[in-house]
Amino acid sequence: MTIPRMKKRRDFLRASSRGKRAARPGLVLQAVAETGGPLRVGFTVTKKVGNSVVRNRTKRRLREAARAVLGESPPPGWDVVLIGRDDTRARPFDQLKGDLRGALRQAGVLP
Template identity: 80%
Template sequence: MKLPRMKKRRDFLRAAQRGKRAARPGLVIQALPGTDGPMRLGFTVTKKVGNAVVRNRTKRRLREAARLVLGDSPPAGWDIVLIGRDDTRSRPFTQLQGDLRGALKQTGVTTPGGSGGSS
């Protein structure tokens, strides 16, 4: 299932300024509660991580982890930004999913059933 995306810079900035933040070895999450409508996801990776090829590969890993963890029935009313780190690329995928679940729990985003997707 394709998850709704954040694409406008102002949405990313609003999540960074007002949202809750949690850091894990594989990623950083910024979650802004109380938005209208469905949950929206944004992905970003800074140039410190690497060149365009590396950054795009990192974002693909984050997108897939988010799809598996949040895909079946995402919690409504959240804007969530996932920020890739150096370790995002090399971290084992199951640990990356665990990082995402832990960060979601820390910021108060509840995944339905508490287990996340495993499809």
């Protein structure tokens, strides 16, 4: 199952300014509760992490982790932004999924 994506800059800025933040070694999460609609996820990695090859690999890992954690039953009404870090690409995938679960719980997206 594919999760709807956030692609517009204003959506990312809304999550950044009004959302709850949760930081983990493998990622940073920003989540804002929106009214109605399905859960949407956006992915971003800054240029500090590396060149385009490294940033794209980092985003692919985040997308797959989100698909694994949120794919079965995503909670409706949230916009979530996942921000990649230096440690994202080298972190074992099970730990990356654990980081995502913990951040989602901390932000109140998951019970």
